[in-house]
Amino acid sequence: MSEAHHPDFLDQTPYPAFVIRRNGSILAANAPACALLLYSSEQLPSLTIWDLIAPEQHALFQQTDQLPHQPPVLAHEWLMLDSQQKMIPVNATITRLQEDLLGIELRDLRPIKESRKSYQRQSAILRAVADASYQLFRSAQPDEVIPQVLAQLGEAADVSRVYLFENHWENGARLLTSQRYEWCAEGIEPQINNPNLQNFDYLERGFTHFYETLQRGEVLAAKVRDLPPAEQAELAPQGILSILALPIFIQRQFWGFIGFDECRSERTWKPYEVDTLRTAANLLGAFFERRKTETALRASEELYRLLIENQGLGVALVDDQENFLFANPETEKLFGVSEGEMVGRNLSEFLPPDQMQIVLEQTALRRKGFRSQYEVEIVLPNQQRRILSIHATPHFDEQGQFIGAFGVFNDITEQKRMEQRIRNLLMIEQSHRRESEALREAISILIHDLSSQQAAQQVLRGLEKIIPYDRCALYLEENGKFRLAAKTGYLTSNPPETFPVYHPLLSEYFKPNCGTWFFNQLQEQNLLDLLRENTPGISWMVIPLKWNNRLIGLLWLVRDVSHAFRPAETTLAETFAGPAALSIQNSRLFTQARRLAKVDALTGLLNRRSIFEAGERELLRAQRYAEPFSLLVIDLDHFKAVNDRHGHLIGDVLLKKVARRMKSALRRSDLIGRPGGDEFIILLVRTTAQEAVLTAERLLGALRERPYRMNGALHRITASIGVASVTEDAPTTLQNLIHRADEAMYAAKQKGGNQVQQG
Structure with a gap:
């Protein structure tokens, strides 16, 4: 060839x-x-x-x-x-x-080698799942077996991190989740001690997509960069590039999830990996369901013993959130509910806030293993009050974790009433003092740390306890319009943001003495359009909220087809409307008080405390993200002479005008405050030293561009401005920055004022 x-x-x-x-x-x-x-x-x-x-x-x-x-x-x-x-x-x-x-x-040879590697990994995962099945059903102690199972699954799947999260409810209202167990490959940073992963609120932290996917029983398998921004922001700092999360269900309830992280490179999860690891999630669900069943069996045995020992008394079992898991017929009679309606309700539904506080303090003792006897006053559905003596016993699972309490109830209402009559006869004056102090404390607790958003959410959560609904919206009156303040249950649609108080479709229902009203099987298209509802046949209830006979808002509730409202529920609604209106009014007063506490009463700018707190916060943020930051210290030139010549009343009016003019010359992101007198501090975020000097020059121009006319006289105002900025060559503190800017301002003063100096 x-x-x-x-x-x-x-x-x-x-x-x-x-x-x-x-x-x-x-x-x-x-x-x-x-x-x-x-x-x-x-x-x-x-x-x-x-x-x-x-x-x-x-x-x-x-x-x-x-x-x-x-x-x-x-x-x-x-x-x-x-x-x-x-x-x-x-x-x-x-x-x-x-x-x-x-x-x-x-x-x-790459396809052959990759196929061989996939086969080996699949075989390893299958072996790990089989071993997990054996270990889980051989042991009842999760702290012994779960870490071993996670390690086997992580090594077989060749991932960076494997972990187990468990869901739990806070006061029966917020669904939280917490990391319980974790395994990490060599060189991967553990997250088990990350406080952000304990009591994690799916919805509040922006994990709506994550939660809804798992809650539907679906698997989340994705590269982190493809997830919604809020989820990326939480997962990326943990070094996660790809994630596989598989839900765990117990008795058809979303119990938690097992997660697999890949931190070394992005990974596309193979179908066989997802299917096999989902089997592991199901095995974990079966393991925890078995433990729950065993715990319930032990609780039943303890209940049986209590029932035998306490015949004729109320006996009940509550979980660690005070929800009733069991109640005998005598307990249902004591609490005034029908047979079978006690289980699932929360003890707080029957107790005023001060009495519920007693229960929570007693529960704290129960968590430490103590039994005790105490008394509370309950409110029955017919508003009758009853005093109960409670003998409480803690209930722990086999791991020694507190999971609830057994209670034996005895009605001592008549006994207490007699004792009270005797005390009233002997100590009337002392009783009055106690009642006055109790009232003061109750009011203090009621208004403590409330915000408008918290009050709105409390109203929605409270209403749900007495009148079930599928969707609910709270509207507050503002300048002749109802404006949406809070909503819940809206997944695929949204209620209107605003509508007139005297809407032509609703005006006849909002008369001064009008109470709660509802429509069942709603068919009118114009009302459906107002509600932004697409399905005829829904039920709609409206609860007016009034304060001092003035309409301040409304609640509207929507139930889907075949779930009608009952006339008896309007009584519950109107009973609820008064406390709801009170809570909203209190929150408005609280919000107004908080705002006034942050601003200078004369100029409306931030006061000394607020501008210093904002300065510390913005400086810390600038240092954390390596961003520029500057501040200005401003002192008006010869302003004392204005006060001496024209009086403090004219001086105060001039200070207001100067404050408004300076604020109008700043960006929305800049913060301005008045520490006192004729001195001002301005925080310039993301602003270099050169940009800060230009801003200061612009402020000088704004002050002197035109004089201020007061009582027929013209007042020309100038200022001395000191500038200080964060430098890269040395760390600094807010006090140091203010000192530098203050020194620069005095240098400007000494040079005749009406100028800018850098410190």
Whole structure:
């Protein structure tokens, strides 16, 4: 075969191939070889075979010197280098074409090796799941078996981190989740002690997509960069690039989830991985369900013992959130509910706030293992009050975790009433003092730390306890319009943001003495349009909220088709409306009081305390994110002479006008405050020293561009401004920045004022 005939060899094979000399120089290559190694057909002939195979495998090629003429074939497994210096495993078949020419045919081994790796991983995961099944059903102690199971699953799946989260309710109102167990691969930072992963609120932290996916029983398998921004912001700091989360259900309730993180590189989760690991999640669910059943069995045995020992008394079991899990008929009679209606309700539904506080203090003792006897006053559904003596016993699971309490109830109302009559006769004056103090404390508790948003959410949560609904919206009156303040239950639609108080469709229902009203099987399209509801046949209830006989807002409740409102529920609604209106009014007063506590009463700017707190906060943020930050200290020139000549009343009016003019010359992100007198501090976020000087010059121009006319006289106002900025060469504090700016301001004063100086 002559050298000119070597293209025949390249054309006859569908695989990547070369023709080379025995010294390693490449004469020609076919298109598959160029595609495999990422070279052009012009580039390859300029290389040698030594450039394309790993150095440690040069000796394999040199064995071709021993290649016999018959059969003229030799096969090796090589690691070849592409144009990006990436290793490619190949099977190389070397054929002697003639004395000095060799033909090399390559077969890419990556698909075979990847398939083999996937098979090995799948087998490892299956073995790990099988081992987990054996361990979970051999042991009842989660602290012993769960860490082993997570380690086996993590090593088999070749992931960075495996963890287990458990859901729990806060006061029966907020669904939270907390990390309970974790396994990490070598070199991966653990997160088990991360406080952000304890009592994690799915919805408040922006994990709505995450929660809804798992709550539906679906798997979340994704690259973190493809998730919603709020979820990215939480997961990225943990070093997570790809995540697989599988829900765990117990008795059809979303109990929690098992998660798998990949922190080393992005990963696409294979279907066999998801399916097999989902089996592991189901096994964990079965394990915890078995523990729950065993715990319930022990509780039933304890209840039976109590029932035998306390015949004729009320006996009940509550969980750690004071929800009734069991109540005997005598307990239902004591609390004034029908047979079978006690389970699932919360003790707080029957207790005033001060009495509920007593229960919570007693529960704190129960968590420590103490039994006790105490008394509370309950309110029955008919508003009758009853005093109960409670003998409480703690209830723990096999791990020693507090999960609730047993209570034995005895009605001592008549006994207490007699005792009270005697005390009233002997200590009337002392009783009055106690009642006055109790009233003061109750009012203090009622208004403590309330905000408008908290009050709105409390109203929605409280209403749900007495009148079930599918969707609910709270509107507050503002300048002749109802404005949406809070909503819940709206998943695919939203109620209107605003509508007039005297809407033509609703005006007849909002008369001064109008109470709660509702429609069942609503068909009118104009009302459905107002509600932004698409399905005829829904039920709609409206509860007016009044304060001092003035309409301040309304609640509207929507139930889906076939769930009608009952007339008896309007009584519950109107009973609820008074406390709801009171809570909203208190929250408005509280919000107004908080705002006044932060601002300077004269100018409406931030006061001394608020501007200093804002300064500390903005400086810390600037240092954390390596952003520029500057501040200005401003003192009005010769302002004392204005007060001395024209009086403090004129001076105060001028200060207000100066404050408004300076504020109008700033960006919305800048913060301005008045520490006192005629001195001002301005915080310039994301502002360099040069930009801060320009801002100060602009403020000087704004002050002196036109004089202020007061009582027929013109007052020209100038100022001395000191500028200080964060520098990269040295750390600083807010006090240091203010001191530098203050020194610069005094330097401006000494030079005649009406100018800017840098500190």
